Amino acid sequence: MQMVFQDPAESLNSRLSVGQIIAEPLEVQKIGTKATRMDTVHQLLERVGMPKSAAQRFSFEFSGGQRQRIGIARALALNPDMIVLDEPVSALDVSVQSQVLNLLLDLQSEYNMAYLFIAHDLAVVKHISDRVAVMYLGKIVELADADAIYQNPRHAYTKALISAIPEPDPMIERPRVHLEGEVPSPINPPEGSAFGHRINHPRYEETIGMDLSMVEIEKGHWVAADPCCLSEEDFKQVSSLS
Numbered sequence: 001m002q003m004v005f006q007d008p009a010e011s012l013n014s015r016l017s018v019g020q021i022i023a024e025p026l027e028v029q030k031i032g033t034k035a036t037r038m039d040t041v042h043q044l045l046e047r048v049g050m051p052k053s054a055a056q057r058f059s060f061e062f063s064g065g066q067r068q069r070i071g072i073a074r075a076l077a078l079n080p081d082m083i084v085l086d087e088p089v090s091a092l093d094v095s096v097q098s099q100v101l102n103l104l105l106d107l108q109s110e111y112n113m114a115y116l117f118i119a120h121d122l123a124v125v126k127h128i129s130d131r132v133a134v135m136y137l138g139k140i141v142e143l144a145d146a147d148a149i150y151q152n153p154r155h156a157y158t159k160a161l162i163s164a165i166p167e168p169d170p171m172i173e174r175p176r177v178h179l180e181g182e183v184p185s186p187i188n189p190p191e192g193s194a195f196g197h198r199i200n201h202p203r204y205e206e207t208i209g210m211d212l213s214m215v216e217i218e219k220g221h222w223v224a225a226d227p228c229c230l231s232e233e234d235f236k237q238v239s240s241l242s
Contacts, residue, residue: 002075006087008067012059018045018070019055025077044073046183048103065096068101077106082114100127123165128152134158137194138186143214144221154217156229157195196228198202203227215242 002025005011012021022044023037032040042052048069060069068088075083085104091098105128108115119125125132125146132149134142134157142155151158160177167174182196184190190197192207207228214222215238223230225238 001082001084002078002080003084003086004068004071004075004088005177007091008059008071009065009091011071012067012074014058014060016058018059018062020100021059021070022055022074022077025074030076031078040077041073044068044076047076047107048073061098064092065100066099068092072100072103072107076111079111080113082116084116084118086118088117088118090119090121097124104128122150122161126165134161137184137189139194139224140214141195141224141226142222146216148221152221154221154223154234155226155232156199193226193228196226201226201228211242213242217241 008200015057019038019041026032026037026040031037034073038055041055041163045052045054049071050066050073054062054066054070059070062070069117070089072088088104090222092100101124104115107113115128117125117128130144132144132146133140134149134155136157142149142153142158149158150162152160156177161177163175163177179199181200184194184197190204192210193201193212195201196204196207207226212224212226217223217234217238223238225242226236227235230238
């Protein structure tokens with residue numbers, strides 16, 4: 001497993017050349033010789049859309065998008081089965097985001113590896129993910145295939161997130177869910193439903209001490225059994241299942 005971090009400026013050592021940065025995982029694992037490692041570095045740079053000559057330069061000489069490509073090349077060096085991508089495009093210009101995302105999709109297909117893609121932008125998540133877990137205050141509240149999440153969300157927080165995705169067509173009007181209240185402290189969370197506490201839901205008190213674990217409401221679609229966050233019909237269904 002390897003990782004690509006959110007801020008490519010901070011995650012790349014500015015005192016090392018790009019070639020040294022990408023070769024470092026190979027050196028740590030004692031893979032190959034100095035010459036073969038540099039060959040691997042050149043191959044990885046070309047695969048992520050960077051010239052071989054970049055190996056002799058330093059990361060601060062490149063743009064944010066190019067730096068993130070260097071970070072991706074470093075993550076690929078050990079041929080991982082899985083890469084954790086922590087907000088990998090949020091620090092990039094919008095025009096560069098799509099290029100990096102498409103690169104990631106191409107690499108995933110070529111190297112046959114899995115991604116754990118962490119992001120707050122559900123439009124980006126929809127573009128890249130096969131299966132989506134929605135978290136609120138550190139806990140997963142809904143988990144399903146991407147199509148199910150976007151076409152038939154069950155949890156109130158998921159519905160609010162999806163309603164906030166910008167619509168490129170100005171002629172299309174989509175109802176926006178506006179959330180009230182403040183996000184509870186993750187250090188001192190409420191005793192019952194965290195989301196119910198935030199929106200001051202009338203059923204919040206009964207969630208104190210209630211088992212709010214996830215229930216499979218339909219095949220492959222899991223949702224927290226929370227009366228503050230589900231429609232009355234859905235809550236009756238998950239209650240019968242749990």
